[in-house]
Amino acid sequence: MKLRQLQCFCAVVDAGFNISRASAVLHATQPAVGKQLRQLEEELGADLLLRQGGRLLGLTDAGERTLPWARQALQSADNIRVAAQEGTGDTRGTIELATTHTHANYVLLPAILAFTKRFPQVHIGLQQGTPEQVAELVRDGKVALGVVHPPAQLPREIVAVPFFLSRLVLVMPLNHPLLKEKALTLEKLASYPLIVQNPARPQGARILRQFQQAGLQVNLAVQALDADVMKTYVAAGLGIAVIPAFTYSAKNDRGLRVRDVDHLFGPTPSAVLLKRQSYLKHFVYAFLEQLDPTLARGRVEALIFESE
Amino acid sequence: MKLRQLQCFCAVVDAGFNISRASAVLHATQPAVGKQLRQLEEELGADLLLRQGGRLLGLTDAGERTLPWARQALQSADNIRVAAQEGTGDTRGTIELATTHTHANYVLLPAILAFTKRFPQVHIGLQQGTPEQVAELVRDGKVALGVVHPPAQLPREIVAVPFFLSRLVLVMPLNHPLLKEKALTLEKLASYPLIVQNPARPQGARILRQFQQAGLQVNLAVQALDADVMKTYVAAGLGIAVIPAFTYSAKNDRGLRVRDVDHLFGPTPSAVLLKRQSYLKHFVYAFLEQLDPTLARGRVEALIFESE
DNA sequence: GGCTGTTACGCTTCGCGTAATCATG
C-alpha cells in the first residue's frame, strides 16, 4: 500500500467519483490515477468503488469502511510534514490563515498586531474569501485556520470553535427617519431600501431569513459583499443595512448612525475553523490565544482530536 | 513521502535506534533501510534521528514531533487492510487472539463455545504467552485482542479494558492443617511451602508483593507458570498455592480444598488488551460482548479512540 | 460525438540487494 494510492482514492471520492477531475487535482493523468486505484483494490483484495459500465457510481461497503482511514493516513502524512518543519522554540516561521474581508479588517487586526509584536519574525499569510471558500482552504490543508461567521453547514473534517458573539446594528445615514422611531421592528425596516450581504454568505442569509419568517417582502437595494462596502453604500444614500456592531465605529464612521437591532436578529457568532486531527504549529496556538483567551491550547486540542 | 519510509522510521526507533536490527524486522537490508530514512529526512527538510559518529543515538526534536504521526499513518494503513477484508454482514472470517493458558482454559472457554455456536464459520486463531508477550502481539498488530491479567505496565499504544474481577482462593490438599484454622493470615500462609506463579507475571508478582509488604519471608516451593500446573503440584503435596477462584471447581478438583483469601490479597482483574486506534472487525466486537456484556461496542470504541 | 474509463507501450525513476568502504569503540 502506498500513500499515493490512498491519495488517489480520496481524490476520486472528493471529485464526485470522477477520475478525470481527480487526476487534474492531483496534477496527473487519467490512466495514472485509474491504475493506482486498481492496484490498491487488487492489493486489498476488495473493490472500493462501485463501477457500472465503465463509470464510477459510488463506494462499495469496503470503500465506505476504508475511506475514513485513508483520509486519516493522508492527514497524518500532512501532520508529519508540518511537525518536521517547525522548530520547537522557533520564533520564526509562517502562519497561513484564511478569513473574510470583515474579519480581516476588524476582528483579526488587533490579534495580528499583538501577535507580530510578540513574534516579529513570523510571517502571516492571509487569504480572503467567502466563509465557504475559507472552509475549503482549511479542509484542503492550504491554510492552518480560518476565521469567519460560520456557515450553516461545514464538512465533517472541520471543527468550528466559536469565540465571540457580536450584536447586530442597523446602520443609516444621518437624519434617517428610523433614528426617530421609538422601537424598531422588522416591518419598519422592511419599508426602506435595504442593503444586504450576498445571501450566499452566512450573514446575508441570516438577515433575510428573519424577514422571510416574518412574511415580509424585503426591498433589496444592493447586495454587497462586506460590511465596509455596505457602509459606503449606506453613506451614499442607497439604503440602510444591518451589520455586526464591531464593524461600526462612531469615530471613523461620522457620516453614519447606528441603532441596536439585536432583539430582531439575535447575535452573530465568529468562529475559528480548524481541521480535525491536524497538527498545528505552536505559533498557531499562540495566535489563537492572542485572538481570544478562551481559545486556549488545551481546549482547542481537545476539540480537534475528539472523535466527533 | 511513502509509507515504507515511515515504516522504516518507526522500525528503527522500535529497534532501539539500530538500523541493522530494524532491517531484520523489516525483512530488508541495512542499506535499504538507511536510504529510506535519509530520503524521508531529505524530503521533510529536517533530521529526525540524532547521528553521532555514524551511530544513531535518539530522536531529534523534529523526530519526536513526527513519530506519533508516523505511527498513526501506519496504523491507518493497517486499519485499511482489515476494513477492506471483512464483509459487512459476513458470517465467516478469522479472529486472531492471544491469551494466557489460564484465561484460555477457564475464562475464554465459555465465550468461545458460545461464539462459535453463533458464528460457526469464523475461525478463532489462539496464541498463548505471558501477559507481556500477549501485549506485544497486540501492539504489533499480530492479534486483534489479548485477554490477560493486565501487567503493571503497558505500552501507551495499548488499552486494557477490565471486565471481570476474580476472588483469590488458597488451594490445599485434603486434610491440610490450614483448613482447620479459624482465620487465615499472611503469617499462617507463610509458614507453609508456597507454590507461586513466576514473579515475572502479574499474578505471581501480586502475591509475593503482599508478603513482602508484610515483611514476611516466603517459603517458595516451586514457581509454576499457570493455575493448572499449580493445582497439580498442590495435589502432589509440594505445597499450597493462591489461585483465582475461577480456576477451581469442586467437581473437577476432588483432591483439593480451597479457602477464600480475598481479604488478604484483594481481587484480581482480567482485562482485554486492545490496540488504540485500531479497526476491529465486527466479529471481534461480537466476541467481546460474548465474553462480557459490559464490553459493549460503544464503550470499547470510545476507549480505543479516546486521545489517552 | 463528447465524456469517461481502460489498455498498450516506452521512458524514467525508485527500491532493493550485493559488495565494498568508512567510522567507532
Added chain:
DNA sequence: CATGATTACGCGAAGCGTAACAGCC
C-alpha cells in the same frame, strides 16, 4: 577487529505520460 552506518553499482519493478481503444449518454 567487530559492529554498525554509508557509498557504489546493477537489476528489476513501478510510476508516469502519450496514444490508441472501448462503453455510455
